[in-house]
Amino acid sequence: MAHFEKATSLHDWLNQRLAIDTLRRVLATEYWIPKNINFLWAMGMVLAITFGMLLISGIFLLMYYQPNVDLAFDSVNYTIMKEVEFGWLWRHVHGVAASVVFLIIYIHMFTGIYYGSYKKGRELIWISGMLLFVTFSAEAFSGYMLPWGQMSYWAGMVITNLFSLGDLHLNGLVEWIRGDYVPGQAFLNRFFMLHVLLLPLVIIALIGLHFGTLRIPHVNNQEGEEIDFDEEAAKYKAGKKKEAKVIAFANDFLAKDMFVVSIFLIFFFYLVFYHYEFAMDPVNFDPADPLKTPEHIYPEWYFLWSYEILRPFSTNVGLIAFGFAQVIFFLLPFLDRSPNAKPAHKRGLFFYWFWALVIDMIVLTAMGKLPPEGIFSTIGLYAALTFIGLWIILPIITKMEKEVKE
Amino acid sequence: MRELKILAIVVTFTLITYYLVEPFAHSQMHKHVEFRNFQYDGKSDIEEVEHKIKVAKANNEPTKELEKKLEEKKKFWSEVDKISKIKGDPVAGEGTYAMCQGCHFDGATNMGGVTPPSLEHAGALYDKKYLIALVKDPAMAMNVDHKYKDDSMHPMGAIMSMVSSDQDIANVVAYLKEKKAGKMDATEAFVEACGRCHADRYMKWTQVGFVPKTKENIKTGQDIEALKFKQKVAEEQNALADYLGKLPPDLSIIVRARSEHFLKTFVEDPQTQLPGTAMPRVGLTKESYEKVNEFLEDSGDAKRHERAELGPIVLVYLLIFALFAYLWKREVWRDLH
Numbered sequence: 001m002a003h004f005e006k007a008t009s010l011h012d013w014l015n016q017r018l019a020i021d022t023l024r025r026v027l028a029t030e031y032w033i034p035k036n037i038n039f040l041w042a043m044g045m046v047l048a049i050t051f052g053m054l055l056i057s058g059i060f061l062l063m064y065y066q067p068n069v070d071l072a073f074d075s076v077n078y079t080i081m082k083e084v085e086f087g088w089l090w091r092h093v094h095g096v097a098a099s100v101v102f103l104i105i106y107i108h109m110f111t112g113i114y115y116g117s118y119k120k121g122r123e124l125i126w127i128s129g130m131l132l133f134v135t136f137s138a139e140a141f142s143g144y145m146l147p148w149g150q151m152s153y154w155a156g157m158v159i160t161n162l163f164s165l166g167d168l169h170l171n172g173l174v175e176w177i178r179g180d181y182v183p184g185q186a187f188l189n190r191f192f193m194l195h196v197l198l199l200p201l202v203i204i205a206l207i208g209l210h211f212g213t214l215r216i217p218h219v220n221n222q223e224g225e226e227i228d229f230d231e232e233a234a235k236y237k238a239g240k241k242k243e244a245k246v247i248a249f250a251n252d253f254l255a256k257d258m259f260v261v262s263i264f265l266i267f268f269f270y271l272v273f274y275h276y277e278f279a280m281d282p283v284n285f286d287p288a289d290p291l292k293t294p295e296h297i298y299p300e301w302y303f304l305w306s307y308e309i310l311r312p313f314s315t316n317v318g319l320i321a322f323g324f325a326q327v328i329f330f331l332l333p334f335l336d337r338s339p340n341a342k343p344a345h346k347r348g349l350f351f352y353w354f355w356a357l358v359i360d361m362i363v364l365t366a367m368g369k370l371p372p373e374g375i376f377s378t379i380g381l382y383a384a385l386t387f388i389g390l391w392i393i394l395p396i397i398t399k400m401e402k403e404v405k406e
Numbered sequence: 407m408r409e410l411k412i413l414a415i416v417v418t419f420t421l422i423t424y425y426l427v428e429p430f431a432h433s434q435m436h437k438h439v440e441f442r443n444f445q446y447d448g449k450s451d452i453e454e455v456e457h458k459i460k461v462a463k464a465n466n467e468p469t470k471e472l473e474k475k476l477e478e479k480k481k482f483w484s485e486v487d488k489i490s491k492i493k494g495d496p497v498a499g500e501g502t503y504a505m506c507q508g509c510h511f512d513g514a515t516n517m518g519g520v521t522p523p524s525l526e527h528a529g530a531l532y533d534k535k536y537l538i539a540l541v542k543d544p545a546m547a548m549n550v551d552h553k554y555k556d557d558s559m560h561p562m563g564a565i566m567s568m569v570s571s572d573q574d575i576a577n578v579v580a581y582l583k584e585k586k587a588g589k590m591d592a593t594e595a596f597v598e599a600c601g602r603c604h605a606d607r608y609m610k611w612t613q614v615g616f617v618p619k620t621k622e623n624i625k626t627g628q629d630i631e632a633l634k635f636k637q638k639v640a641e642e643q644n645a646l647a648d649y650l651g652k653l654p655p656d657l658s659i660i661v662r663a664r665s666e667h668f669l670k671t672f673v674e675d676p677q678t679q680l681p682g683t684a685m686p687r688v689g690l691t692k693e694s695y696e697k698v699n700e701f702l703e704d705s706g707d708a709k710r711h712e713r714a715e716l717g718p719i720v721l722v723y724l725l726i727f728a729l730f731a732y733l734w735k736r737e738v739w740r741d742l743h
Contacts, residue, residue, distance in 0.1 A: 038408060038409050038412055039409055040412060040416075074607075077608075077658070077659050077662075077706075081708070081709065082608065088713065089713075089716070103420065107416060241741050242741070242742065242743065247742055251734075251738050252738055255731075255734050255735040255739065256735050256738075256739070258731045258735070259728070259732050259735040262724065262727050262728035262732075263728060265728075269720050270721065273713060273714075273717030273721070274717060278424070278428055282662060282663050282664060282665065283663070285659050285662040285706075286655075286663050296435050301423070304427065358419065362419065362422060362423050365427060366426035366430070366431065369427050369431040370435070371434065
């Protein structure tokens with residue numbers, strides 16, 4: 001049995017049992033962050049806040065939502081939107097946050113790519129982040145099923161069909177996933193379970209892992225400078241805060257984070273009150289009808305780029321290209337052969353590669369929504385080929401990169 | 407300022423993506439239909455046939471029938487225009503109106519697939535030219551003449567032999583515009599203009615009326631009155647579906663499912679948005695459309711007033727929060743720079 005003294009205060013009582021002083025030091029006041037950063041470094045906090053809003057609004061929606069094919073649509077559009085006090089607010093917060101969270105994830109990802117924050121010991125930060133991206137995608141998709149509107153039903157049909165894997169005709173697998181021949185009660189129930197239990201649990205665990213992977217390599221900085229964190233922390237602690245290249249997570253980093261968060265929240269709630277339609281497709285306000293296929297079926301905007309990689313090819317080739325797009329980002333730390341963990345503008349060809357990737361993915365996103373006809377389908381095909389090409393040349397151009405001296 | 411430059415880049419790329427995925431994509435996915443400000447002069451009907459002729463010519467198909475149709479439509483709408491310039495006599499119109507009441511009365515039942523509407527507010531609901539066209543030739547006015555070929559006739563078709571002179575038409579329309587144009591609320595506008603074909607379950611409206619309050623038998627849990635009402639609704643819906651080809655959609659949340667522009671232009675001339683649809687042109691005026699729309703918004707977007715009220719409060723709160731966050735950041739970072 002450990003030895004405990006009679007506590008002199010509540011703080012002391014807790015400290016003896018939980019080591020709260022140590023926790024505070026390790027997690028906040030002596031958790032070192034580089035000083036040379038810009039607002040893009042606050043995207044992690046913005047994501048944490050947005051996830052928090054999704055969780056809280058989701059809990060309120062869960063109190064009234066009915067996972068039943070006959071009741072789901074009206075439980076959302078009537079009960080929550082009309083009957084429940086502020087149900088409309090929770091729903092719009094949830095819907096808009098589900099869309100905006102992907103905007104921030106993409107900004108967060110491209111920040112990581114631009115500044116080389118996946119290199120030299122930071123590989124696991126990137127990989128755990130990509131796992132989060134994939135799990136968030138599954139979470140978004142399963143949530144999209146729940147209002148049981150036309151888009152829920154038909155997107156569910158189209159996406160689960162992908163698992164037949166083209167000419168392999170794995171129809172048994174598709175039925176196993178759906179629990180039926182077509183999306184129905186079994187389908188809605190299991191996606192409901194995934195959305196409100198399994199996937200959120202996985203997300204929370206992965207967020208923990210993502211934080212853990214940051215601990216040893218530390219956060220990157222704006223110039224890709226290698227910092228001796230012990231030395232710089234010593235300066236900071238000695239009171240030479242202006243000279244030190246590091247800051248404490250709390251309150252230094254947090255103060256800046258919260259300012260960025262406050263600007264983000266203004267933008268976010270502007271969308272919630274005045275511009276929510278972009279996140280809630282009109283087609284999904286028609287109840288699911290298995291006998292009527294909507295004129296245009298398209299995923300939410302954040303899936304469009306990978307949808308467009310699937311679409312321009314024949315079934316089998318498309319599926320392979322689609323599979324490629326899903327896994328290739330995971331391999332980024334290993335495909336980038338350059339010795340430099342520097343921002344893209346210091347890396348020559350990689351700078352052009354980065355912007356080519358950004359523009360190509362925007363083109364893919366646009367073409368993914370447009371009907372696959374005429375010029376759009378041609379542009380889509382070339383954009384998809386460009387995407388694949390860019391990843392094939394990445395190891396070559398990065399291998400050619402010369403080491404950048406400070 | 408480096409941070410502002412980065413912010414400008416992030417914002418620019420976000421806006422470009424938004425523009426491409428939303429306004430641009432939707433402009434490509436849905437054909438543009440011109441809004442005509444609830445003017446009923448047959449222009450869109452004529453353009454529709456002209457377009458069909460163009461398509462037929464491009465496909466090397468015969469256009470003789472269509473050319474005939476085009477002439478018919480042009481003639482019809484120019485005659486409507488002519489009648490609209492005749493001064494109608496409402497007193498004389500009252501006599502003619504008595505004929506209308508043979509079918510149009512409160513509690514009318516389904517005739518040939520559809521229940522004749524109450525005309526209590528017809529003068530306020532419907533546009534003058536539209537009413538003239540309707541009395542002159544109902545199928546042409548509603549732009550559903552393609553449904554009645556050869557031997558079949560529009561359920562209201564008999565009116566054509568009953569009220570045929572231009573002066574009679576002008577008189578009865580003048581009567582409606584003067585005596586049947588009383589004030590109505592949003593619910594009355596919806597019920598009279600849309601409610602005979604469309605249910606709205608969020609407002610408890612069915613094709614045969616509002617769902618009545620009934621009581622179940624406490625010993626058995628059975629509610630005979632409710633069952634009887636359900637049967638009445640079911641019979642009406644079956645008759646409608648037989649007549650129209652399918653049951654017209656419930657309009658509970660149509661304001662979220664279709665854009666404002668779609669709904670306006672669709673009501674003006676359903677054929678422009680859904681070629682071949684069984685839905686007739688309703689002929690609403692601008693004012694009565696606004697009333698109907700108010701009902702639909704109460705049904706599908708009931709909390710819009712609450713949303714408009716709460717929005718500014720939340721944003722002001724966040725602005726104050728942002729100010730404090732900025733001051734805190736400045737305070738903390740004073741020691742760091």
